[in-house]
Amino acid sequence: MQQRNYDHAGIYRVAELYEQVQQLEKDVASFDHQRNLVNQSIRQARDKQERQQRIDEAKAWKDRIKDTTIQLDATKKQLEAEALHIPNDTHPDVPVGDESKARLVRQVGEPRTGEVKDHLALAEAMDMVDFEQASKVTGSKWYYLKNQGVWLELALIQYAMQQAYAHKFSPVLPPDVVRTSVAYGCGFQPRQSEASQIYNVSTPTMEASAPPLCLAGTAEIPLTGLFADQMLEEDTLPRKVVGFSHAFRAEAGHGSAQERGLYRVHQFSKVELFAVSTPDQSDAILSQILALQEAMFQDLGLCYRVLDMPTEELGASAYRKYDIEAWMPGKNDWGEISSTSNCTDYQARRLGVRYVAKDFKEHVGGKNVRVPWHIKEQWVHYCHTLNGTAMAIPRIIIALLETHQRPDGSVYLPRCLRKWIPGEPSELK
Template sequence: MFKQILSKRAYSKAVGFQPKLDYTALSNHASAITQNMKARNHVTVDMTEFVRLNEKRLSLYNQLTALRSKRNEVSLATQAATSKEARSVFIAEGQQIKAQVKRVQEDLSETEEGLLERGLRIPNETHGDSPVGSESQARVVKIVGTPRKEEGLKDHVEIAQGLNILDLEQAAVASGSSFYYLQGMGAFLEMALVQYAMHKAASRGFMGVMTPDIVRTQLAYGCGFQPKRGESSQIYGISEDQCLAGTAEIPLAGKFATRLLNEEELPQKLVGFGHAFRTEAGGRGLTTKGLYRVHQFSKVELFAVTTHAQSEDMMAQILKLQEDIFTDLGLCFRILDMPTEELGASAYRKFDMEAWMPGRGTWGEISSTSNCTDYQSRRLSIRYRPKYQTGDQHTRFCHTLNGTAMAVPRMIIAILETFQRKDGSVEIPRVLQKWLPGEPSHLFV
């Protein structure tokens, strides 16, 4: 259902617009693109073949232009012919040209479809400061707080079961493995985390949005959510052209698809709440216990649309907001500049935040932020009109950025394990307490 190969016609029909890829610019940078794909360990396109197809496209376009010009000349000659015999000759020539035009148009359309299919699989450029290599090459930018490492600390599953706030067994009966019920104070904790993150983002100028959980499959493709070669899809397909959103980033991006904004309207900042659905195909392993890797979870997502000049500053704003959220919660966490092999197709640069999870005795990802430059906007036709246009300057593609404000299950793990007490209770961070019922200390007992 979730096809890797898309035709130009199918893509346009599904989302109502045509991705705007610059085939000649991509061809001119074929060598750099190949090196970038190798650095990302994600070689998905034979750029030699891509260059050949683009040369063929340009040749066919020139042929078509010449044929159309010739057809116009023959049409004028036909009208000017003074004898029946001469007119018949021109009509026959015109019919031959018409047949040639049709053949060249069909060849051109097929060639452009081949270029589009390949072009959509080319990942974004990579920031020059991003580390090269696998996850082990991630650069630690900052560590906030001190890891809690005393003996006898419990993991979140043992803590949650002792407090009766988590039911994994019946969730497996109701929905399958890797689903869960949060109950009692666990349910209120989720709502508190969502409220806190939404309010915190709103205080920084982000407009709140409740997003749909079902999106067009091609919108997910346009955002860069494509499985790597040899891997199963991470997306739940529900119909021929719809799927469950893997993150609110997708419907938030869809809110701007096909839009032409004025430069004065930018940047636009949104904070969206939605549910994330992940098949986690190929992702099962040592990190799957309890809430760490699940198929459905609540998530608060930050999303911004900017001009080219605004995107670097916007990434710094999102990072600062995320850092403040986790600092105010009292967590120990670190910020990582992620290496090339950990960048999704859309990310130009990406930073992850990992919390220290004492019960697991290791760091666990709780957030990330990415600058996608114009990768998504070219595929979703998100453009802006510059305030001052000079010469032949036309509309430009926007830059898009995204970041996680709150991934609820991972945050619950960090809170339960960080603030656990020897008597089995857990002290809840002060910034969450106003959204929880009970005593001021808000201990789970």
């Protein structure tokens, strides 16, 4: 907990609340038993007075059960709220510390140096983006993407989706709105010392009892939800999907020169890789996702580096996480363009993503039957979930414009994108 920059006292609060829940459940069961005994004795009463005494006693037990049940429900909610703040376990090879402790895995390409323009100057010169008008319409850190900027975004989406499909990821268009409980179950719960990045959604037509909704911060959330409360068969794993969606982040940085323009915004398009696997498969899938990400960034001609992220940068759900940073000449620094994480069974336990061991079918002679409750522990296991950014569009646009700019103000367009842009141009200008 401390190594991941979480309140380590939380684990003790969870343990304490869990003990309280167990005791209250025992109390409810005991009180119910006592009430049943009294109810049975009512028929044996010798007169009306004794009968009324026993009826009053049964009512008293009923009231105690009601009060204790209310207390139990409240304690369970408190336990769940506290438990959601506990992060996943950490891979033993993960560096310990803050962002500065990230371990360099490899660097591909050499950073471009010399006199260059930043992406905002290039994009505005080509009439690709409009922040000023968007600020009047919506607010700061929102933007209009226009003209060749639109075609570039669509080309990046098409390219990423097709590359993922070629690697056996099934395409999905998930909803942008999810239940807040699903987001929290995925680990998108702010630390208790931090403000939430989630946009909550409500309308006057929603009933008070309706589950609260929010805008998804990443397609990882609805893609995980695609498998929630499902019992999968081991023979069908891994399941790999690629989803395109919009991502919404309420917190959009501090407006520094390093974060100007498209680098940190409230809404952006994103192609996300997601996989559900058995525990034995997840390490290999993490490597596969990372290899696919690198292959795409090499196709785009970007200089990038892969970092094994330290404990304080893992977030709640990640057991291990690799970030990919591209060199962004306009700010003369590296900028994160992608990440991939193995979340092990952290999300699966919270959202009920399980699988039946293939040995069970052999045990029952190949029949499709339900796993009996009394042997579920032996045959049913929690899945592992993994995710990776295939294409975070705005930051890739930054890296492309700044990396491939020419002295005349035009920008070289990588071959892998040209077929999705009208006229199949070799440059943007």
